[in-house]
Amino acid sequence: MFSVSATQMGVVAGALAVAAGAFFDVRPPDAYGICMACHGRDLVNWTINAATGTHLAVAQASLVFPVLTTVGVLLGALVAASTSGEFRAWTPDHPVKTFFYGLLVMNFALIAGGCSIRLLLRAAAADAEGLVGFAAMAAGVTMGTLWLRWRASR
Amino acid sequence: MTAAVATLVIGLVLGYVGQRSRMCFVGGIRDFILVRDTSLLKGLAAFALTAWIAFPLAGVATGTRPLAIGLADAVTVALTIAGGFGVGYVSTLANGCPLRQHVLAAQGARSSMTYLVGFFAGAVVFHVWVSPALVRLLP
Numbered sequence: 001m002f003s004v005s006a007t008q009m010g011v012v013a014g015a016l017a018v019a020a021g022a023f024f025d026v027r028p029p030d031a032y033g034i035c036m037a038c039h040g041r042d043l044v045n046w047t048i049n050a051a052t053g054t055h056l057a058v059a060q061a062s063l064v065f066p067v068l069t070t071v072g073v074l075l076g077a078l079v080a081a082s083t084s085g086e087f088r089a090w091t092p093d094h095p096v097k098t099f100f101y102g103l104l105v106m107n108f109a110l111i112a113g114g115c116s117i118r119l120l121l122r123a124a125a126a127d128a129e130g131l132v133g134f135a136a137m138a139a140g141v142t143m144g145t146l147w148l149r150w151r152a153s154r
Numbered sequence: 155m156t157a158a159v160a161t162l163v164i165g166l167v168l169g170y171v172g173q174r175s176r177m178c179f180v181g182g183i184r185d186f187i188l189v190r191d192t193s194l195l196k197g198l199a200a201f202a203l204t205a206w207i208a209f210p211l212a213g214v215a216t217g218t219r220p221l222a223i224g225l226a227d228a229v230t231v232a233l234t235i236a237g238g239f240g241v242g243y244v245s246t247l248a249n250g251c252p253l254r255q256h257v258l259a260a261q262g263a264r265s266s267m268t269y270l271v272g273f274f275a276g277a278v279v280f281h282v283w284v285s286p287a288l289v290r291l292l293p
Contacts, residue, residue, distance in 0.1 A: 007173060010177070014201040014205040017207050021220075022212035024156055065219045066158060067157055067158060075166055076172070084205055091264055095268040102272030111280075115253075120198070124206040126209070133234040133238035136234065137180075142251035144184075
């Protein structure tokens with residue numbers, strides 16, 4: 001099992017994200033190569049639409065077939081974890097709390113037009129809103145971290 | 155169809171390297187503030203730099219012009235700021251960005267599995283309730 005540094009992962013992900021939009025039809029919208037929130041939304045909404053005939057919104061890139069990033073990431077990580085012996089079932093500390101964290105992050109991401117990855121990707125594509133969104137996200141992470149540290153220090 | 159197959163393959167690669175590297179797109183900033191650890195932050199910078207260089211190169215290769223630069227209307231910008239801040243803040247409390255949560259769920263973390271259930275339920279909640287409410291309330 002070879003190990004991968006975060007820097008190498010960043011380079012691979014950045015190159016794949018651009019290539020997806022430029023060469024593999026993962027567009028429009030622009031800078032849509034990787035987004036865990038929007039791609040997950042596309043898959044969920046597309047599946048519900050196909051099953052029940054509703055018209056929940058999906059991105060134009062996912063109109064005919066949904067983008068399958070979510071499925072790929074889960075499978076890829078499962079393969080990596082199993083082959084390296086890092087797979088183990090942990091029990092949750094607060095299942096209800098994490099459920100609502102997930103729900104909130106998805107809603108905030110769809111309001112902002114991207115998860116943490118796509119906000120950075122849009123910023124790299126010289127999209128001014130992407131840059132604004134990423135800066136706001138960095139501020140949010142900073143506030144969240146300071147809050148966690150303050151709570152831990154009491 | 156191309157997009158579906160391509161994103162499946164890209165997802166497989168991302169999931170694999172994401173698990174091996176423990177990469178997290180909010181963890182870099184968090185680790186730097188808490189313990190001055192820059193390994194994940196370097197990953198964040200590497201992602202941004204690579205994409206920043208690759209976008210114009212891909213534009214040349216495919217013959218498309220770069221995006222016209224210009225900020226959208228004030229409401230969209232305000233929503234982007236509010237949403238971006240929320241993504242960062244709640245992701246920090248949840249202990250990882252959405253990508254990291256997918257990876258953790260795949261390697262057996264049940265708390266990340268309930269996160270993902272909420273995540274996907276959130277997509278429906280957004281399009282059924284939140285989005286119409288925003289359209290009605292905002293100018």
